[in-house]
Amino acid sequence: MRIIDAHVHLYPPEVGPDPAGWAVAQGEPHWAELCTRRRRDGRPVQTFPTAEQLLRQMDGEQVEKAVLLGWYWEKPATCAWQNRFFADCRKAHPDRFAIFATFHPAAGAAAVRDEIRWARDAGFCGLGELSPHSQHCPVDDPVLAMALELAGEFGLPVNLHVSDPQGKKYPGRAETPLDDFRRLARPFRRTTFILAHWGGGLALLETNPDVRNDLANVVYDTAASPLVCDAQIWRKALDVVPMEKVMFGSDYPLVLYPKTESEPGWRGVLAEIDRAGLSAAEKTQLLAGNAARLLGL
Ligand SMILES: [Zn+2]
Structure with a gap:
């Protein structure tokens, strides 16, 4: 079955060797708090693979395309830097990577x-x-409104x-009241x-x-x-939400099953989806069809 992962994070190679040190030098403390965290057993919450390592793993696990998402950086300069890196990634692998651009409203309307x-x-x-909530930007900010x-x-x-307002508290978690998204x-x-x-x-x-209308x-x-919901979510959500409104995304390279795995990857979550009792049509749309349509892939 065709698989497009609509939520993948990737960073330029200079971040990988010392992510926490890089974040200090770059002035991105919130990212460091979230992404260089360790769990109680000392293992990191995520790894920092390069584009080539990501592609090799996608090949091994039959993931056709990754949608590379930027981060909600605190500095406009970091946004621009990641966007340039993504443009290069897509140029090198247009068949494997689709790319999203990030920005910070503090850059000003013209920029x-x-x-x-x-x-x-x-x-x-x-x-x-x-994440306006993490970027210290009101949801009714005029520059954000212009961009939207x-x-x-x-x-x-x-x-x-x-x-999820009911979700676990962890270092760096930003509260995102659901009404704000309506x-x-x-x-x-x-x-x-x-x-x-x-x-x-x-x-x-x-x-x-x-809510549905909003x-x-x-x-x-x-x-x-798998980190925020138990395995019932797939069937329950698709009973409520029209199936053309849900796109599979993993949040790679976050480790999705920290109790049993120490590396990121898709096998566990794809097996979880296989066991969820979805129809073939639902799986096709969820795993690739909706992303292909909505993102023009
Ligand atoms: Zn997120």
Whole structure:
């Protein structure tokens, strides 16, 4: 079966040898707190593979394409740096990588507009992963609003990080009130929003007609699902959310089963999906069809 992972993180090779030191030098403490964390047993929450290592692992586990998502950096310069790196990744492997551009509203309206225009022309197919809550930016920020409007005009879906308000507390966790995403999505009807991590549980509230109406231009990805939900989520969510609104994403290179695995990868989560009782049509759409359609892959 064809597999497109719609939520993959990748960093330039200079980050890998000493991610925490890199973050200090770069002035990105929030990323360091989240991504260089260790679990209680001392093992890191994630690894830092290079593009070549990622491709080799995709080959080994039959993942056809990875959608590379930027990070919600605290500095505009780090956003621009990662975007340039992604443009090079796509140039080198246009058949394997699709790319999303990131930005920080603090760069100002003109710079953000220029960066999004540049990204569209450079073949990016979306924006994100953004997190206004982690980027210290109000959800009604005027530069953010301009960017979301422009994303709709350019046909670039916007991936937003959402934490489940009921979820585990961990160092660096940002609170992301679910109502904020209704407020974000409602005014920008031309823009498609991808709410990461099952929308922090918002997906399961789509039985409420008012919520469903507010979220008409919202789809969900399943990033880090095994870390935030038990295996019932696949069937339950697809009973509530129309099947064309859910895209498979892993949050690679996060380790998804830290109790039993110490490396990132897809085998465990794909096996979990296999056991979830989805129809062949649901699996086809979830694992590749929806991403291919929504991102024009
Ligand atoms: Zn996220």
